[in-house]
Amino acid sequence: MPRTIIVSNRLPLRAELHENGYQFKASEGGLATGLGSIYREGDNVWLGWPGKEFKDNQEQKQVRKELAKANMAPVFLNQDDLDGYYLGFSNQTLWPAFHYFVQYITYNEEQWEAYVRVNQKFADAILELADPNCRIWIHDYQLMLVPKMLRDKMPEASIGYFQHIPFPSYEVFRMLPWRKELLEGVLGSDFLGFHTYDDMRHFLSCVHRLTDYEYRSNTISVNGRHVEADALPMGIDYAKYAEQARDPETLAIVDKYRKAIGNQRVILSVDRLDYSKGIPDRLTAFRKFLEQNPAYHGKVSLILIVVPSRHRVPSYGRLKDDVDELVGKINGYFSDMNWQPIHYFYRSFSLPELSAFYVMSDVAMITPIRDGMNLVCKEYIASRTQRDGVLILSEMAGSAKELSESILVNPNDQKTLTQSIGQALELSKEEMGRRMAIMQETLQNYNIFHWVNFFTENLDRVKAEQAKMHTVSLNDQQRKKIVDAYKSASQRLLLLDYDGTLVDFHTDPSKSVPDAELRDVLEKLMSNPKTEIAIISGRPASFLEEHLGNYPIAMAAEHGMWFKKKEGQWRVNPNIPNDKSWKDEARKVINFYVARTPGSFLEEKEHSLVWHYRKVERGLAAFRSSELNSHLRHKLADKEIEVMSGNAVIEVKPKASNKGKAALRLKNLFKPDFVLAAGDDQTDEYIFEVLNPDDYSIKVGNGVTHAGLYVQDSQEIRLLLKELADLD
CATH class of the missing domain: 3.30.70.1020 (Trehalose-6-phosphate phosphatase related protein; domain 2)
Known part of the structure; x- marks a missing residue:
């Protein structure tokens, strides 16, 4: 197995200072859990920032040594790096843009320069560990430039990139002054993963509109390299959360919490402090629910957990103030001596404590305004081992694509958001069980380990396809192979495109006509009874008939819409629909x-x-x-x-016709034991795709292709045809 290097902004641990120096405690995040099966094996390694500034060289040496024991390696960042790259460009430019909060985007050239500088630090650190045969998997928006930086130094490297936050539409992404550099950066990868099809579609649209690269389906041609993008929703360690929910430690905490809160129905809200999470809107909906449903006063409480985040970013400080004020007003207005409607915690909790909240909550209300995936809702479902409980989920979260049995809401629709609370509290046990069973089966089948395997298998597959599609220049050795095979064949078929292959392009297509040299070559070839020529072109049948119709050759016009045998009339493809x-x-x-x-x-x-x-x-x-x-x-x-x-x-x-289908028809017609195909653009790839491994295929111009060989221009094709024409 090749060595795997995992790269992320932060290492999956936190540094703690003790008497004997720093100790590192592993985090319990979903990504760390899933990738643990990779980075802990053999000489694999996870590279990232260790979460603290280490200025002293001796201290850095100690940290590096300690991390190596856990198959990790550090990228040391100073405070200027963190201010400009992380708190600055990553979180004040990319984060709001990618979550559609355009009002928060800052356009700061110095922060961009810091982003470039730190991405280069990461790339340099990777290059110290990497060799040409290793697999490199880069994670998330903080490191979008790293793939290309690596590609420039290691052209053959296997590089994957996964985007854990949404990818915005073209209309938002185009606002960024550094849009092309960011796209070129991630396109240094071989395989790119996104949580949802929408994110992938937005990315491909931006590539199509902002670069010169062509793409077909989800495959992009980047300077002759086959790059693929796909949607791979991230899962969780389902068994871990289900088992934690049954753990005696968790159940003891549940008992303690229930005694503290009393005989209440519980709604749970868990989020990191961020404007994309929609916390104020959720609180407003809960307030309106209490106003409209006085019968629930004293019978339902909201547990609001807000995990501190990016407190140095001004917009986050203002958000914290807004949340504090809303909670205070709601509790101040509705509370009585025996009941408090909101229990507010501005801190993080351990896994057993968080699991206890999942177990005791009748409803989980997860309603972000925009979220790449959101794993909290999946953790809640896995924790409902009795198949009860209800999930209210924003349709703007990536997880909504998988969890359609939740109560899906538009978080911007206050009326529906308010109504969803009552709907969740009044859902029957039978309906709860039905919905929960479906969602639990989905999450068990597509867990974090499946996601990791799926990504790495796809990356390896793309690299294998690149190797198969690696095109070799038509050198003397390759030319001799073609000539020898041609001489020994009893029935030969030449499948030839017209424009860009037999003749050069002209600004006026009507003037790209066969010259005397081409006519001479074709006449010599067709005079050999062992050789058949077929022209497969996008040109109209009338053009091909006018300029080549007097030759005994087969022709397919308009990409196979029209077909003509060696002798006979043009016939329309019978599969073409009559409706025009x-x-x-x-x-x-x-x-x-x-x-x-x-x-x-x-x-x-x-x-x-x-x-x-x-x-x-x-x-x-x-x-x-x-x-x-x-x-x-x-x-x-x-x-x-x-x-x-x-x-x-x-x-x-x-769609009923293409050059590939026309090529198959011609092969079936002539049944050759030697086939040579030549073409110059994307439409000719249909021909190359249907050829057998022992057929010969030549692309005019070097690029991503299914052809086995390439030449620089149409003149090289003519030289080869001249050589074949002089043979028996």
């Missing part, structure tokens, strides 16, 4: 972009529409093409229509 109403919608969209983009134009084919932008200024071309691509995908989402990015074109066509 989609063209009216697509035409309107494309013409809108033609009008706004000087140099672009619309080409209309019988079964497809093509937007050309080769003559458009580069910066504008990148912006408009990504915008149009997204617009068309949205407009035609409910139709069996494909939007494809080619070489300076965007083409819209029915």
Whole structure:
């Protein structure tokens, strides 16, 4: 197994000063629990900040030695680092932006410089431990630049990145002046994980609109490297929380708490102090519930646990004041001698104490305004060993995608939020049990260990696919292999794209016609009875017929919409739907972009529409093409229509046909024992994907491809074809 290096902002421990020096106590967080099965093995290591500033070199040496015993390694940060990188850029720029609190975003160049500097410190520390064969797994938004910093030094490294907070929509992310640097940073990874499909979709949209990288489905082509993004919701150690709920220590605490609170129905709220958690809104809803339901006075109490966080950030200090004031007003107005509606704790609790709160609470109210995942709600469910209790959960939390049997609420809807409290308190035991059973089964099946394995398996798979898709330059040795195989074959098939492969691109596509040299090569090849030529192009059938129709070769036009055998007439693909109403919608969209983009134009084919932008200024071309691509995908989402990015074109066509299907049809027709395919853009990948391992495939231009070989330009393809044409 390769060595694994886990990297996060903080190590999963805290430093405590004792008489004999510092001692480190491990944290009980979900991530530490799940990754414990990795970093404690062999020479694996977890690298991060140890949670305290160590200025003295001797002290640092001691800390490093102590941490090594636990398979950990430190990144030492000073107070300036923490102020600028962590409290500054991470928590005053990225955190509010990624949680959609744009009013709190600060745009501070010095904090950005600190962020870059500290990310480089992390990268340098990793490079001291890493070798080219190790696996590196980087965690969260504080370290978004590290993957690229590593990639620049170790191009072949296996690098994963997981985003534990939401990834914002393009409209929010584009506000950041350093947006491209952040995207380029995480795209240094090979595999990127997000908690939800929405987060992944937002990320891909930002990549599409803000970079020149192409993506297909969830795969991005980054400078010739295959990068994949996926949604992997993080789980918890389900058994740990279920067992803790039955532990005698927990049950003793439950008994103590119940005696203290009296005969009350209990609603539990547990959050870190943060404006994304919606604590004031929750308190307002509870106040309104008490106003509207006086029968519950003296019978229900809210246990409000707020864990201190980032007290040096001004917005957090103001939030603490707001929470204190709301709790005081509610308790002051509704309390009597025997009942206090809110029991407020501004501190953290040990696991047994927290488990006791989970066990004794009839309802858990977890209603963040925006949350990447939220594991508290999962811990509550795992702790309900009697399959009772009710979860009120914000639909804005990532966990809502998995826990649909909870009472889902919009935290911004005060009326619904208030009503959900009464609904939870009045739910029948049968309905509680039904809902809880479904959610518990979900969490048991997809626990923290499953999540860890799933991520690492995907990272390893992507690296294996990169190796398979590694393209070799068509050198003399490779050329000889093709020539020898061609000579020994009894039936040969050449599958050739047209534009960019047989002829160079032209700003006016109608002028990219076969020249005398190409005609001579084709005539020599087709004169050999062992050789069949098939042109598979996005061009209209009328163009191919005009310029190549007098040759005895097979042709597929418009990506296989039209087909012509060596002898005979053009025939339309029978799988193409007769309904062309989609063209009216697509035409309107494309013409809108033609009008706004000087140099672009619309080409209309019988079964497809093509937007050309080769003559458009580069910066504008990148912006408009990504915008149009997204617009068309949205407009035609409910139709069996494909939007494809080619070489300076965007083409819209029915999904019923592509170049790969046309290639398979031609292979079945000729049954060759030698196949050579050549193409230059994303549409030709369909051909390369359907070829057999012993077929030959050549990509014109180096990039992420399923082709086995690449050449720099169409002239190299011609040279190879000339060599083959001179053979028997």
